[in-house]
Amino acid sequence: MKTINSSEFDAEVLHAGKVVLDFYSTECPPCEALASKFEDLSLLYGNDIKFLKIFRQQNRELADKLGVKSSPTLLFFDNGKEVGERLTGGVKRIDIIRNLDNLLPAEKVNSIKSQIKPTVSEFDVIILGAGPGGLTAGLYLCQSKVNTVLIDIALPGGHVSTTHEVSNYPGFIEPQAGYMLSHNMSEQTKLCGTIYKVAVDITRVDLEKKEVIIDEYETVKAKKIIIATGTTPNLTGAPGEKELKGKGISYCATCDAKYFDGKEAVVIGGGNSAVEESEYITRFASKLTIVHQFDKFTANKQAQDKVFSNPKINILFENEPRSFTREGDKIITEIENVRTKVKQKLFSDGVFIFIGMKPNIDLFRDKLELDKWGYIKTNEDMKTSVDGVYAVGDVISKKYRQITTAVADGTIAAMAIAKELD
Ligand SMILES: Cc1cc2nc3c(=O)[nH]c(=O)nc-3n(C[C@H](O)[C@H](O)[C@H](O)COP(=O)(O)OP(=O)(O)OC[C@H]3O[C@@H](n4cnc5c(N)ncnc54)[C@H](O)[C@@H]3O)c2cc1C
Numbered sequence: 001m002k003t004i005n006s007s008e009f010d011a012e013v014l015h016a017g018k019v020v021l022d023f024y025s026t027e028c029p030p031c032e033a034l035a036s037k038f039e040d041l042s043l044l045y046g047n048d049i050k051f052l053k054i055f056r057q058q059n060r061e062l063a064d065k066l067g068v069k070s071s072p073t074l075l076f077f078d079n080g081k082e083v084g085e086r087l088t089g090g091v092k093r094i095d096i097i098r099n100l101d102n103l104l105p106a107e108k109v110n111s112i113k114s115q116i117k118p119t120v121s122e123f124d125v126i127i128l129g130a131g132p133g134g135l136t137a138g139l140y141l142c143q144s145k146v147n148t149v150l151i152d153i154a155l156p157g158g159h160v161s162t163t164h165e166v167s168n169y170p171g172f173i174e175p176q177a178g179y180m181l182s183h184n185m186s187e188q189t190k191l192c193g194t195i196y197k198v199a200v201d202i203t204r205v206d207l208e209k210k211e212v213i214i215d216e217y218e219t220v221k222a223k224k225i226i227i228a229t230g231t232t233p234n235l236t237g238a239p240g241e242k243e244l245k246g247k248g249i250s251y252c253a254t255c256d257a258k259y260f261d262g263k264e265a266v267v268i269g270g271g272n273s274a275v276e277e278s279e280y281i282t283r284f285a286s287k288l289t290i291v292h293q294f295d296k297f298t299a300n301k302q303a304q305d306k307v308f309s310n311p312k313i314n315i316l317f318e319n320e321p322r323s324f325t326r327e328g329d330k331i332i333t334e335i336e337n338v339r340t341k342v343k344q345k346l347f348s349d350g351v352f353i354f355i356g357m358k359p360n361i362d363l364f365r366d367k368l369e370l371d372k373w374g375y376i377k378t379n380e381d382m383k384t385s386v387d388g389v390y391a392v393g394d395v396i397s398k399k400y401r402q403i404t405t406a407v408a409d410g411t412i413a414a415m416a417i418a419k420e421l422d
Pocket residue numbers: 128129130131132133134151152153154155156157158159160163165166167168169202228229230231273277360363392393394395401402403404406
């Protein structure tokens with residue numbers, strides 16, 4: 001593995017056969033998460049593919065010329081021509097491997113794969129999920145000198161990292177940008193010494209054996225497991241939603257509202273998220289229509305009052321979406337009045353869907369006692385029905401799902417475990 005600068009690009013990349021190039025930056029958590037995977041894979045594939053790194057901040061002109069807009073970005077070259085996918089953000093090991101394999105003949109790939117030695121690492125506690133619940137548990141365990149690993153399929157932060165502003169987390173007078181709050185939580189836990197394995201692929205979780213297999217070949221074992229995997233947004237299920245997801249349909253206002261300057265949006269939903277995020281979206285959008293299936297919102301009164309008095313917002317109660325289609329630049333949301341059965345089409349520049357969440361428990365659903373909505377049942381120490389397995393945060397059965405409640409659950413589980421392991 002070698003670090004180059006832009007003056008070496010032609011010789012080292014364009015005239016150099018098979019190459020993978022990592023544009024990295026400093027103070028970039030996803031770059032840090034990628035670094036060990038990149039180094040590890042260079043040991044396996046390094047004889048056949050050149051592994052190069054380039055510091056983006058010092059080589060901006062080249063980055064701009066190549067259209068590299070975020071760090072890290074991995075580019076793959078074959079005889080001077082860029083090939084494969086560009087990988088950015090929380091880059092997964094399996095995605096790098098897929099692109100490396102595509103550069104080589106099948107026999108070579110098989111020979112490399114036969115050299116991979118499965119690894120086993122042991123900890124006192126595995127935490128699955130690095131949102132506020134998991135990060136807080138990691139912090140408390142680390143401060144109690146409990147050897148802990150945090151495993152996440154994405155980058156640390158959970159939902160908070162995509163929430164535009166958090167105004168109700170105690171200790172801050174001014175509202176905090178969600179990504180900064182989650183970044184600070186993550187850095188605090190990492191600095192303490194908790195091991196991070198993030199942007200990984202989880203192949204299998206065995207709650208009874210307390211084993212998690214990541215990226216196919218790495219077994220992580222522990223004495224206890226904390227499940228802190230949070231929730232995923234529900235889909236409406238209407239035709240066209242899946243196809244237009246990320247192409248006009250969004251589940252995250254923080255991520256996408258900024259692209260609606262002077263444009264029109266539709267919001268589906270009527271709970272806290274729908275109503276609060278609608279207010280936020282109108283900072284950018286010129287017009288917004290909320291479509292809600294019931295005749296009143298279930299959001300808190302304060303948020304409702306803001307929406308009712310916002311001149312940019314139009315509300316259609318007792319309507320449900322029936323389909324989503326694209327016509328040119330516009331998304332057409334066909335809605336139906338649940339009482340009169342009258343259908344109409346709403347033309348907008350994009351749709352935001354906020355209709356609740358489902359717990360992320362697919363990898364261990366069968367083993368745990370769940371409530372009727374599929375959330376994990378716990379006792380007051382956050383213990384689940386499986387011995388040595390705890391659960392915290394939004395994934396558990398409880399009434400209120402907030403950052404403060406996730407953080408509290410994480411604290412309780414960590415203190416209970418530290419006491420038990422003592
Ligand atoms: C749009 C929006 C706005 C919000 N605004 C606020 C607010 O202003 N104030 C407030 O207090 N709360 C707010 N909330 C709620 C708050 O974000 C959650 O209550 C909180 O993030 C829950 O934390 P958690 O750690 O349980 O889960 P999450 O934050 O959901 O984190 C779960 C983590 O687990 C990971 N994961 C998922 N599946 C797996 C798996 N199989 N294995 C390993 N890792 C996995 C995910 O990648 C994620 O990093 C908001 C939520 C949303 C959606």
